[in-house]
Every structure is written in structure tokens, then in C-alpha cells.
Amino acid sequence: MNSFGRSFRITSFGESHGPAIGVVIDGCPPGVRLSEADIQPALERRRPGKDPLSSPRKEPDRVEILSGVFEGKTTGMPIALLIRNLDARSSDYDELKDLFRPGHADYTYQAKYGIRDHRGGGRSSGRETAARVAAGAVAAIILKEAEITVSGTIEEIHGVTDPGYFAAEIEKAKAEGDSVGGIIRVTATGCPPGLGDPVFSKLDALIAGAMMGIGGVKGVSIGDGFDAARMKGSEHNDPMDRHGFRSNHAGGILGGISSGADIVVRLAVKPTASISLPQKTISRTGEEAEIRVKGRHDPCIVPRVVPVAEAMLSLVLVDALFEQEKYRRFVKE
Amino acid sequence: MNSFGRSFRITSFGESHGPAIGVVIDGCPPGVRLSEADIQPALERRRPGKDPLSSPRKEPDRVEILSGVFEGKTTGMPIALLIRNLDARSSDYDELKDLFRPGHADYTYQAKYGIRDHRGGGRSSGRETAARVAAGAVAAIILKEAEITVSGTIEEIHGVTDPGYFAAEIEKAKAEGDSVGGIIRVTATGCPPGLGDPVFSKLDALIAGAMMGIGGVKGVSIGDGFDAARMKGSEHNDPMDRHGFRSNHAGGILGGISSGADIVVRLAVKPTASISLPQKTISRTGEEAEIRVKGRHDPCIVPRVVPVAEAMLSLVLVDALFEQEKYRRFVKE
Amino acid sequence: MNSFGRSFRITSFGESHGPAIGVVIDGCPPGVRLSEADIQPALERRRPGKDPLSSPRKEPDRVEILSGVFEGKTTGMPIALLIRNLDARSSDYDELKDLFRPGHADYTYQAKYGIRDHRGGGRSSGRETAARVAAGAVAAIILKEAEITVSGTIEEIHGVTDPGYFAAEIEKAKAEGDSVGGIIRVTATGCPPGLGDPVFSKLDALIAGAMMGIGGVKGVSIGDGFDAARMKGSEHNDPMDRHGFRSNHAGGILGGISSGADIVVRLAVKPTASISLPQKTISRTGEEAEIRVKGRHDPCIVPRVVPVAEAMLSLVLVDALFEQEKYRRFVKE
């Protein structure tokens, strides 16, 4: 389904080249100051067409609040946010109507639904993430009141870890008609202990699901992640003293519940599937073909995934905060 | 909450040293042959006390079917499975009543609930996974009818990749009073294309959530995982010809939907938190202390996580299969 | 939350005097022919301002499909439907900003949220039901393919059971500045046996929840309803012969599962709360006051509830049909 969250629940809709994309936020508390101006900056960060390295599609991405806000404040009712699609050049995709682009959802959507909106990837397009970013901006306002900050950064592009060389690495791929991936770290500071539930709804389980639900993400880790598999217990366990944890190998989560330390998440983003180099593929009728993907694509989507990953972590945390509220009256210190 | 799944939904309960653990399976179709004998072997694989390297706790782990089966077949009603706890030596844990074990959920449970069953880790104990394994055994029967096979294997123990040296690595850690982690690969073969939903309920998102919900797992990846972040699109994209995909960097999932190729998942398991080496910690009242964790612990839980990871993947796949059924009548080839 | 349904799930949003109302339908199968023209007629039936007895508010209620439809067919993606509010005369409601209208949600919304969009009742307005009717129109298309028909009729207005006198009864109330209620019967014919689940998700439980969720509904019954409480088992039990059930006291549902007989539901609708006669009430600050509700109101909402009740029953049935699909492969005749 196209909903995410339990107590702070979003439902997103829309295709890359349809009339609009949008999101309905259900569970936002009443009394929160909110206007379009609070959401627009987050959309700007994700927006295509800003620099030579991102897709040249020019979308103003103007968000409209359709409901749930009265006299500048939320009312507790569902908040519907709408973003019209304007610069959709669907004819660029005519050729792709019958050919499956390697690394894309074309083949699997066709197999599942027997029909697909091929224009710009339809619902599987990265454009859908604008809805998440808009919802994440609302979540961030609530987190701010709770003094929780979420921020993401690029750690690697195509194996390069020096930020000074990231642009060069992407330009090189672009010049080759190829693409590159990378690694993102997202951190939440200020989280109180106690967020998350045991067993299936562990905070890290919710985060992993949220992050792996972003297109192009192939791996998620918490704290030391895969490195933890190569450590000893005596190295990995975070000792405590009266000031709190003395290290943070765990990445802020123990037994699925936040510990109060920074929550540290990493995402592995694959290289953009759309490349202009020739690739072998098949058509809908099963004939072999060669494809060169046209259209307007980012040679590296990592920079644009950063705000999406921040949005998803913000959504998970607000949701966990509200779930946690239910217990607070009953916990005796 | 303590439920997992949508159309094939399990609800687990029980603590390490309480009267019993168990699970209710809701959504199992009618007419499936099922008896205790179909579930017991999976529990045997996960059971402690079998060899010198695992915890010496001796639990027979006898499962009893309480409902949902009539004359040897499922009826479509909820299937409750019960496993009594027998060999619970709670006195081993008396000392831990007031001390937080580093790397454990002790501190976070106390912070969240203000109360905790400290005996053997209570609900955060690995013992809870017996319920998942039991439910997974039922899922596996359904998968078998659909000709889907799930199997897990250890890829690394403490960085060592040669299976011949795994036992030595664990023994060494044990001798040192320390512990080690490792990496598990779980593979599903025979999955039809079309499992999973776009956007938030992507098959890989569900898998990542399921795997990260296993205690001790700090990272999850699909296909090439974190390596994909260091590849180019031309390397990572899987070309197709009329025989299907010619490689499987994607790990069997494109755009969140199964492609028909093998689903390949990796999990990073941290070293067991319980070690007998001295560690710095604090008490419930905040005083600094040194702790040496007693009780019966595995120096490496990786081997026992394998059947749990298989169970979780089986549960995700059956759930996705049933979700998929809803559409099949409508898809025109 | 503002969502309804499990496998065919709708999420509605919008206030009476905000920019728009709308609904997102999640779970519609792919390949269903759908355009605005398929939805508009249902909205016409519910629309205000058509005759002298209904509210004189003039809303064109034009629906726009924002997503989920490609080349005239659904794609399996969420279908967002938008209806702009145009004729909102919010100034009519200025007086109501601080006074609680008896029989309305004004007091309870204020108590729950501490803030409310008082204009036209905000989210508690009957206007919200246009979103349900739009979604119900999509459900009806799917039901039609399954040869299921849902239709509602008025059985009583203010105790009068002769349809020829309904209008007179409403006019009389209007002339008095008062309002009247009535009873609606909604029937589904053509339902296959097997819809609904045992215990909590009984088909009648889902229907009762759906109907009582319509504003102004104070009672719901199935089959003989409250009359059944005055019958003997020998009168109420429906005997069977080889042609099927020989009577339908049960209203088409046995043990929570459809029997194949017509599903018969009744709703008791209270008299419209907004009346122009003077009423005693209090203000937000607790002062006593007298109120005469202005604005544009129906003296009897029963006629306009009929399409809403049809929509809700259609939504429940499609949802139950899809839930049922999951089992069909496994049931051996």
C-alpha cells in the first residue's frame, strides 16, 4: 500500500508525468503553525534542474495545502499537500513504451500489473519522493519542538570519500554516459530514550524498512553496521558511565529502542539505472533489443536522495514519538 | 506492536523466563496439512544446548498446536502455537536486576517502560525467536506448494570467510570470555515476478524491516548491497535476454517488486553482547559499576540467527504472495 | 484515522470551506476503465442545491483524477480524486466561531483538538461525504464486473412510511424552522457466499462500522434487526432447501459471512442538527447563550445520505471481495 506510519501516517499518490503528485498526512497534532512556506524549502533541496549535474527537468514544485490547516495552524485533520507536474516531456519516453530499461522497475511493474504508465517511470519515478519530502518537512517541524534534529550527508560517491572530489566523479560518469552510486549517512540528535517497540517494530527495523523503501537503496545499516560483524563484543559494546554512553557503536539503538545517543544510519545507493550507454534488454513481447536510455536523468542520484532519507527518518521518529506518548502517563520513574 | 505481516500475520508473545512463549498465525489458508511434527524440526535447528559452542540451556522446545487445525488440516482460523519454558534458571540473573548490561536492551527497556523482566533478558531475549521460527515453519509449507525455497548460510564469522575456520574463531572468542559476530546470506529461489508493492511496501523494504527486527542485526543489504554504491550503472544494471536476466546484481528485486531472479539478502550480526570480560556500566540508580555477565550465553549467535532469518524471509514472502493474489484475477497478460 | 478499508483502502481529506476535499483510493486493481465521467453521476446524486428541499449551496462538485489512471485505465497505483470547494460562504458562520451548536460536533472537536475550523462545520460537515461517494463510484464499477448491485431507498421520514408524503413532511419541518430524520434501507444483491471474516471482521461488523461512521446515523441493523430481538428461533431461522434459503430474516449474513442471499442493511438517521428555532447553548468560554443556526442547511439530510450509504456498502463489499481472493486458490470444493 502507499501509506507509511502508524500514528503519524502518510499516504502518497501520483506519477512522474500525471497531473500531480501529493500526500495526505494523517495524525498531525492540532495547533502546529504551518504554511506552504514551511514546506517549500525542503522541496527546493530535492528539486531537479538546479545545477548541471542533476536532471535538467524544470519543475517549480510549488506545494499547495488543501486541507487540515486553519488560520495558519493545523487542526488535527488530515493535511493534503498537492504538487502539480508541469514540465513533463512525455514524448521523450515513447520509445520506452515497449522496452524494459535494465535496472528499472519496467519489467517488474509489467509483470505485476499487466499495465504501466511508462512515461518517466510513472509511479516508480524518483519524482514520487517529492511527496515524501513535503511530508517530512511537516514532521521536521514537530521534531524541532521536541529538540530533535535530523541531518544527512554524503559519505562516498563511487567509492571516493573526499567531498572535494564528488563532483568530479559524477561529471566523469556523465561524460561517459554512465552513472555512479554512493553512501549516505543520516543522523538524528536529541532523541529521547524509549522510542521504538520490542520485537517487530524495533526502531531500527522501522528505519531499515523506511530507507530500503527509497528507490535505488540497496543496503541499510545502523551504527557500525556491517563492520560490527567483524568486531568482538568487547570492542562493540558501548560502556556506560554516569555521563551516559562512552561510545556509540550501536548507533543509538539497543534492543530496538532508542538509547538517547545519536541515531546513525547509513544507506547504500546504487548507480542510477538510466544510462545512455547501450544495454541489452528485451521488449514486452520478449524480443531481444539494445537500448540507450534518453530522457532527463541524474548521472548520480545520491545528492537528491539525501533530503529523502532525512524525510524518511523524520517520519519514523515523529511516528515513534507519538506511539511513545501513549505510555508516558503510566511509566513510574 | 508484536505483530508482523498483513495477509499472513503473526503475533508473538512470551519472555525468556516466563511460563511460555508462543505465536498466533492469522491468515493461513484452509486445507493445509499441518501437525506439530511439521514445525518441530525447524525448532530443533534453532534450539540451544545442542553443541559445546551454543548456550548450554537445555530447552526441549516442544510446540503444541492450540487452534486452527482440524483432523490434520488448517481451517483458515488462527493457529496458536505454544512452547513452554522449562529450563529457566532465573537465579543466574539476580545480579542483573539492577545493573545494565552493555550492548543489551536493559537500559532502554528500563527507560521506556520503567519496569522490566530482567530474567534472561525477558522479552528482548533471543528465546523469543523460537516463536518466529515456529511460524516460519508454517510459512515454509505454503512456500513449498508454490515451489519457493528459502535457505540461509553463514558467509563470515568475525571477518573469516572460510567455513572450515568458523568454529575455531568462535572457540577462540569463548576462551577469551569474548564474543564475535558475522554475516549471513539468505536466498529465496523460485519466487514468481510481481511480489511486493511500489513505494513504501517494496519487497526489499519489507525484507529489510523483517531482518533488522532480529536482535543483533545491524545491517541488511539486497543483491550487491553496499558494493553497489561503488559500481557504475553499466556494471550494476542486469541486462536481459530472452532467457531472462543475465546477472543478478539487483538481488532479485527491481523497483521494490520481485523480478523472478533469486532474492539475495545479507545480514550483519553484531558480536553477542553478553561477555564474561569485565565491562563498565551503571546501575538503575546511576552509580558506576563493573559487570561480568554470567548466565548461559552463545559466544556467537550467528549460527542460531540463520534459521530465524530464514523464517523471517519466509514470512515476508508468503505475506507478499497472498497480497499479490488479490490482483491476479485482474491482470491481463 | 481518516482511512477506511483493508485491501481496497480509501483515505479522505478536506473541510467544508477549505480549498478542496478529496480521496486517495489504494488497492484498486489495474486494468479497470475509469474516467471522471464514471464518477460524476454519483456526485450529482449527492450534490446540494438541486431542489428546494436541500441546502441552497451551489457546488458544481467537479471531480478531477490526479493519479492512478493511464490511457483510460487504472494502473494499480493510488487513485487521487480532487473536488474543489467553490461556493463556500464562510461569513455565514462567523457567529458560530464561539458558540457550540447543539447536536453538532462543535463542542467535542473543541474539547479534543482545542482548535476547530468552524466554517460550515469544517471536517465534520456533510460535505466530506462527497469524497466517499466519489470513491464509492469506483467501487461500484468493480462490483458491477462481479455482478453485485448496491441500492438504497428511503423507508421512513419522521415516522411516515408512504413515499408520497415524504416531501410534505420535510416541507412542514422546514416551515417550522425545524428538521426531521428517517430510515434508509440499503440492499446488495448478487453477493457470492463467503465474504467476511469470523470474529472481529465479520461482514456485518464492517458494515455496521461503515454506516455508523456516516454523520447523523444513530442506529444500524442487518436483516430483521431490532425486530429479531422479539422473535423466536423457529421464526427467525431461515430454512434451506435445494434452491437455497427460503426466507431472509438474517439479511444475507450468517456467522459474519455472506450467505449469498441479499444483504439488507437499515440506518436510522437523526433529524438535522442545524435548525433555525432558538436553542440553549454555551459559548467557548462557558457562558450561556441562545442560538439560531443560520447558513444553508437541509431540513432533512436523509435523501442525501442514501448515496453515501450506498457508497459505504460498496466500499465494504469490494474490500471483502479482495480479502476473499487470497483464499480462493486454496479452497477445495
Add this chain to the structure above:
Amino acid sequence: MNSFGRSFRITSFGESHGPAIGVVIDGCPPGVRLSEADIQPALERRRPGKDPLSSPRKEPDRVEILSGVFEGKTTGMPIALLIRNLDARSSDYDELKDLFRPGHADYTYQAKYGIRDHRGGGRSSGRETAARVAAGAVAAIILKEAEITVSGTIEEIHGVTDPGYFAAEIEKAKAEGDSVGGIIRVTATGCPPGLGDPVFSKLDALIAGAMMGIGGVKGVSIGDGFDAARMKGSEHNDPMDRHGFRSNHAGGILGGISSGADIVVRLAVKPTASISLPQKTISRTGEEAEIRVKGRHDPCIVPRVVPVAEAMLSLVLVDALFEQEKYRRFVKE
């Protein structure tokens, strides 16, 4: 599915003549004093075999707490409650293996599942409600802390409204080999304003779904219920003065949200389907037959439905209380 509730969620399992019935409660806050002795009295009230008018089946209905309680207090973990079936005389039902009892779920279960546990009605038996009553007893403890009281009473048996004649009415039906139904009123006093959500999760919608989910219930109403349909707005609207509502036609709920007045619910219970008079029916293979239902049955289940209805209302209210908690921090008075 066999779960009920959102924040206080129960999952029930078990058949009339299987090994056991039970329930898992998920979402109970930590720190609540709880032992078997707190649950047993509620089970006693529902228990069969207590007087000559109820079923002579003798079940001790001893509840066992399997999890979620430590040293006499809840821990926030799932609470599993188990009740073994002891006095199951399945041979009484041998004849019913192939005959559908009129008014029962036999036919519909067979149609849906293709298999059914015919013994004593299997899962569709009233015995399942013992699980709900046990869970309701836990809910009642929480309600008590919040000073909310739920109590049910019989208003009518077979149309008779004088409680002094109820027993005679039931005895008469029994003597005739027949059965009778009745009407139950359940009231909640002490509810704070603000429980329930707008639109689909209205408090009355949740209550209606909960009550109609009890076997044998054919109608549910709130406040004046079906009588409201025959009233004028000026009669039905409850005026307010500074002491609060001056009448309670609404039954304590306005716009789907509790108003602080007593919540008043009525249920119409049909006459017991099992009667010993001969009835026309068909067999599984479609042949016509006459049936006289043997086994141990209540000629009137109304008295035993009272504690079940109380349990369901308690469950709805606790759930709504916890859902409400999420907002409280944000509501400015």
C-alpha cells in the same frame, strides 16, 4: 483477521472443541497490577453451566497468564491469556458434520473455507467470547484507573420489558424446544470528552463494529437510536447550559467524539439459532433434510451476551483513550 483495536490490540484464537481458546493483548501499559484473580470473576459471569437456563456444558474456564506480567505487574509486553477446553463432548455434534444448521455459520464457513471444525460450531461458537471477556477484564482495570465504568443490563427478552418476567419467557421457549432473543443496553459513565476520531474512526463507528461483531447481534444503536429517526431536531438536539448537557438523546457522542455525557449503546440479540424443533435444511452435498439440533444450548443467549458486550465496549474505550493520549500534549486549552 482475528485482531481488534489499534493502540490496545487483542488477537483471539481457539475453537469450541479444540485444545484451548485464548487471547494476546498487545499495548497494555507497563506497571498495571494484574493476576489471574483479576480476570477470573469476569469469566465466571459469562461461564456456562451455572443455572438451569444456560447451557449445561461445565467449563471451569480457568485462565492462565502466559506472558507480559512480572512480579504481579504488567511489563508493557504482550499479555497472553490461555483457557483450556475441558468439557467438550464432540460426539454430540457428529450428526452435524454434514448438515447445515439453520441460522448458524455452518453453511457460510463451508462456502468460504471448504472445511470446517463442526464440533460445537468450531470458531463460530459463543465459546470464543470467553477470550474477549478475559481481555475486557484487563481493559476494565485500566478504565477503573481513569474512573470510567462500563455496565450492561437486559432491557427486553422476547419483547418483554419487565425483568421479573424474563426467566419465565426463557423457560417457556425452552419448554417448547424453541429460543428467544432480546435487547441489551450498555452504558459507559465517566468518559472524558474527546474520545474518538472524525470520519471513519468515529467512536460510535468503532462501537457499532465491535458490537455487531458479537455473534447473534443484529442491530446496534447509540442514544435514541432508531427512535431518533422519528424525532424533530428541536426534540433530539441536547441543549447545553453551564452545567453541561441538559439531556442525552445523542448517547454521549457528537460528531463521532465523546461529549462527556454517558455513552449509551443498545444491541438487538437474535433468538439462539440452535433449537430442538425440527427445521428444514440441506446437507453438504445439497440434499434436503430435516434437522433437530442436539447438544447443549442456551434457549436464550442474551444474559451471556451482557458481559461480552461490556468487554467489547471496555476494549473500544481503552483503545480510544490511548489513541487520545497522543494528542494531549499538544492541545492548548
